[in-house]
Ligand SMILES: Nc1ncnc2c1ncn2[C@@H]1O[C@H](COP(=O)(O)OP(=O)(O)O)[C@@H](O)[C@H]1O
């Protein structure tokens with residue numbers, strides 16, 4: 001394997017050199033660092049045979065595995081918003097979609113499953129306070145609390161948030177020692193699942209146990225992808241992970257679609273990468289309506305509210321309204337029926 005091949009492979013996984021070294025160390029019990037990976041890639045140092053063998057055994061097909069594209073309607077849906085890349089619009093999507101679904105009359109629970117607690121902040125709550133009173137997701141996953149004990153009404157009671165705080169990071173390592181450690185969230189959700197039409201999980205930017213728990217507990221995955229150069233990097237690995245979870249613990253898990261985000265129509269580069277995404281996934285996974293790049297999103301999150309609430313008539317938020325309608329259409333129970341709790 002040449003250094004160039006190694007680099008291409010690493011980039012296909014969507015990882016930087018540091019993350020890649022961490023991945024190898026976790027599997028091979030080594031202490032490689034970023035500069036070592038850099039030397040392998042530049043050809044300055046030979047790639048150890050053990051590393052090469054391991055990497056080859058883990059190789060993923062260029063387009064990722066083929067997953068069934070058809071979606072069976074469900075009565076209630078748990079939707080994971082996932083992509084191991086940070087800054088692609090996961091939290092923005094989770095927050096705005098939760099809000100819009102709630103305005104359609106659906107009962108919505110948003111779970112902030114990222115220790116960085118961006119969704120919690122985005123909805124005007126203070127993660128420091130959540131941490132202090134121990135009423136965050138960590139206490140549900142590790143402390144024996146129920147979702148009811150931590151749930152907070154947000155946006156004037158329009159929907160419910162299960163907040164997060166930095167302490168959630170510890171769950172990632174503590175869960176390693178648990179039996180069936182990918183099913184903890186699913187088990188905890190059983191108590192509240194029937195009470196919400198839609199449960200949305202905002203995942204952290206990695207494929208660790210919190211994301212695995214979210215995928216194992218979900219019916220659908222929504223994958224935001226930023227329309228930029230190499231936008232799809234890392235998506236094949238996410239798809240591979242989803243395929244594994246389907247095989248092992250959650251056969252009904254499906255991909256709802258790829259959501260292109262932060263799209264600037266006047267940038268030829270964005271146009272090209274959108275075309276690339278559409279061509280790549282055509283016939284395999286739905287590519288949803290594009291979310292345009294707009295300053296409104298950062299402004300609204302800074303003000304502690306969803307953009308769709310701050311400026312519901314703006315053309316920039318239309319994509320989330322359309323997306324919410326698509327999600328609602330996927331539910332067998334119509335919003336009005338759902339509200340009155342069809343048993
Ligand atoms: N459509 C958009 N246009 C402009 N900025 C956006 C858009 N969506 C998200 N952002 C901003 O990009 C940053 C990353 O978005 P975020 O939703 O937090 O990503 P992730 O959860 O994947 O890390 C945030 O500052 C957010 O306000």
Ligand SMILES: [Mg+2]
Nearest residue numbers: 090091114118
């Ligand atoms: Mg986020």
